[in-house]
Amino acid sequence: MAEGRFLSLFDYKTEKYIVAKNKRVGLLYRLIQLSILGYIIGWVFIRKKGYQETDEAIQSSIITKLKGVSVTNTSESGLLVWGPEDYVIPPQGEAVLFIVTNFLETPHQRLGHCAESIKVLDGHCRDEEDCEEGKMVVAGHGEMSGRCLRQDVNSTGTCEIFGWCPIERKFKPEGPLLKNAENFTIYIKNFIHFPKFSFSKSNVLETTNDSYLKKCRYDKEVSPYCPIFRLGDITQQAGYKFQDMATFGGSIGIMIRWDCDLDKGYDNCNPQYSFTRLDISHSNKTITTGFNFRHTRYFKNAAGESFRSLFKVYGVQFNIMVHGKAGKFSIIPTAINVGSGLALMGAGAFLCDMVLLYLMKKGDSYRERKFEVSGGQKTTPETNGVEDRSASAEQEKLTT
């Protein structure tokens, strides 16, 4: 008997099927099978490359470099020449960088006493009592000294503060001062690495020709491996005019997408660039566009006293984001996708069963054939695997 057991282990058991010669359900089932097959082959395998193992943990290194100069002439700052070392903040060529396009310098600020800016609402005063000594207003520029500076007794003035004087003047930009910024070029060097497949690539042409990068300009068709872009072209592709953005500033996202099918080889893994404006929302009724901040340069005079230049700079922030995924054939995801597709076919069969048994006219007769109740020992229901009334009930049903 042990032998029998052992042998039966290698007997192949296959489900028994009832053939229902019902063409409508048959057709329905074939349609479901076909559409699932089409979905698996067409969508999962061909479109989504479900036979591939993917690596989305892309490692990326970005180095940026700007080129271009601009000359400005303002009453506060005089003639100034702006090079990349000045207008790129921070200068070290990171993936998030800010390009100054407009600015207001407040030169020669010293620590001392002067009137608070009238833009600071809590700094307005009618008499000395409005200016509590030692008080600091959150949006203010210094510590109140307790005096109220007014033209005459009846007018509204502003509190005197101790701070960096003179206070920055009001400034409504009327256009970018670095008019030339549109023509600056940005060189975006991007190295990527997919650790799972040990695959590395750069977005710069592999050439030994030193002058290649001095003359080329990015073009999707002609020079996809020359990642040098004109700022004006970037904003244009994002859908905005550079001169509009340059006045009050803004934020542009530069997306680099690496979609690599490593089954097709090294040359089929190419970067794709896209540009979007990041600081404009759904509706345009917003007070939040623009980008500016202040920075300072500190100096000391011969006596060792500090003074500083305060710069309020407006400009465009570029935010370079690298996404990517690489795929390579692997047996495991293939198996999983085939398996889940077949499971879906099971769902289709279940649906067809429901239709056959409950919606078709002759559903009852199919049900009887599909569900075998008592195996056949109708005469001795008590003895068989099954109990109670089921067997006789069956008989009743059968004899009807």
Next chain:
Amino acid sequence: MAEGRFLSLFDYKTEKYIVAKNKRVGLLYRLIQLSILGYIIGWVFIRKKGYQETDEAIQSSIITKLKGVSVTNTSESGLLVWGPEDYVIPPQGEAVLFIVTNFLETPHQRLGHCAESIKVLDGHCRDEEDCEEGKMVVAGHGEMSGRCLRQDVNSTGTCEIFGWCPIERKFKPEGPLLKNAENFTIYIKNFIHFPKFSFSKSNVLETTNDSYLKKCRYDKEVSPYCPIFRLGDITQQAGYKFQDMATFGGSIGIMIRWDCDLDKGYDNCNPQYSFTRLDISHSNKTITTGFNFRHTRYFKNAAGESFRSLFKVYGVQFNIMVHGKAGKFSIIPTAINVGSGLALMGAGAFLCDMVLLYLMKKGDSYRERKFEVSGGQKTTPETNGVEDRSASAEQEKLTT
């Protein structure tokens, strides 16, 4: 015959089932079915929104702006007024920013010879031989000149070095110097974009009222679209006192979570803020809390000689991280989830089979019915557990 073949293509084949009138297994199977159904409907579809296609590749742009001033008075630096242009490092309003709350200035450092700091263990000396000329100690401040500077012949001294002199003095902060920093406010402008669904939103109220942002303060209920926070409130919500963090510094994570159900429309996609301290570990027995670094300001005197101010600054680093996902109904994930749920039901049926066949008393009789060996030769059960007679059995059946 070809016609027969063709017809049979549209015959629907459905599995034949044995009905086992065993209420216990039946109940078990229904329970399993119910719980899988409950799991699919309740968890997968209602909780996890399994019918939605999701986009987790959120694109985000952060701009930050601080407001507030503080006055400090120290023996080294004298009276100083700190505005955002000074205490925010870097000043350009990035997503990772550092707020100075405490500092030590070492003004007027010049290149020259002076004694190494006694904090540098490798700089201690008993005689000239301990100070090798030209040697550079890793944690030191300059190049050893070869001399050992001691009070008298018997004491321990430190080596003379060539470096920026005087060396920074020892400094044990006793409290934050920028006492006011708690009341500074941070304005966090965040624009997000879900590329898959072309959906953009900002965390700032869409209004044309210019003064809205001048007066409002974030409140979850009243003004969820006014992203202006008091620094003291942020640390408090993270579970720490600002004054404690301000003395030695620390690191705070500001998480902005966008969990958007785009089936429900634009207004149901709202930012949620949460705050955690990032530099405190599981246990508190650690030497690693705090955050400080040094930076310099360089000057030149009338003779063109360089000197500098060295600032050791302590403060709070804010790390703004944006997470998010958007979901929208799609047929594909729905099909996958239904399919895998049905596959789980198959697993349930398999489990019930095992129970029925191997754990139930009458399992053997079920087994006989379930596994039809040779089409009905019930009279010879002993022979049919086995093998190659199947072919003849087959024949018999066919001849009936």
Next chain:
Amino acid sequence: MAEGRFLSLFDYKTEKYIVAKNKRVGLLYRLIQLSILGYIIGWVFIRKKGYQETDEAIQSSIITKLKGVSVTNTSESGLLVWGPEDYVIPPQGEAVLFIVTNFLETPHQRLGHCAESIKVLDGHCRDEEDCEEGKMVVAGHGEMSGRCLRQDVNSTGTCEIFGWCPIERKFKPEGPLLKNAENFTIYIKNFIHFPKFSFSKSNVLETTNDSYLKKCRYDKEVSPYCPIFRLGDITQQAGYKFQDMATFGGSIGIMIRWDCDLDKGYDNCNPQYSFTRLDISHSNKTITTGFNFRHTRYFKNAAGESFRSLFKVYGVQFNIMVHGKAGKFSIIPTAINVGSGLALMGAGAFLCDMVLLYLMKKGDSYRERKFEVSGGQKTTPETNGVEDRSASAEQEKLTT
């Protein structure tokens, strides 16, 4: 009859199987079952820990600190001592940081007129007409004044520009000036947090011994919780010599991987460090290696006139990336993995059916048994497209 219905709800229905006594297919099926079982248990559960719920949204905070000094002596800058406050850019200890290893200072630049650099191709001129007044060349250093500066009438010269003069001289680095940079140490403080499991950890030993971090150095075996690395060791582990990288600069990725099995407890969650060079591509024929940028320091003389020092710095960019995932037992992924495994077994059964029915010699006879058409009335196939004769067919079969 309602009772009968109700009862049948708890009748367990199990598929009827045909036992095919074909050892080859049986063996094939067992092999498939075994390999799927092995795959599920071995790969999915043991290797991939498929019974765990995972959290990959690691929150991480990085603080870096450099130690080390170097002395340089150049004709332009004279003797200089470089400390971390000078050679780390930006100085605030971020996760992306740049270490200066080589530099060229152009001191005392003033705004004025001088000859354009001969490296700027568009600045070459043969006569005044080549130098259009007011023109700005993209890669140039200022605005053309309209004059062409030549040695003599026949030679090629460069246009005169208005810009920061003198222009930076040509510089071919012959070796790093900060020779000592190899011995600098970097301390990488990393705090992580898995929000789903409320789990936090740091990569620094939890000790109250203040001097631990002053003396230790990272070692995988001895001191895995002392994250202090020598720069030379990092580049060596990435496969490059520090001195080679230091001359022209480069980019190194420091990956910290936290692979935490939280079922095994706090002590089994350890950081793993790996180092790769990020700016070297697949092939080495590239013009793109190296990393340099320019930054400035502004000064004012007693008369209030600005002058500046321009630094072109070469160095190594370190890019610290934290990846990680934590897993903990959960019932849901377990159920999903078991379910999909069983679905794969269904696929195996389908395959064996195909083999049995279409490749085996006796396939036809199996097919007849597997697909019960009308229960045995082989004599009247035309009538059996349908139905209810099945009951009598059943009877016939039973009576054989």
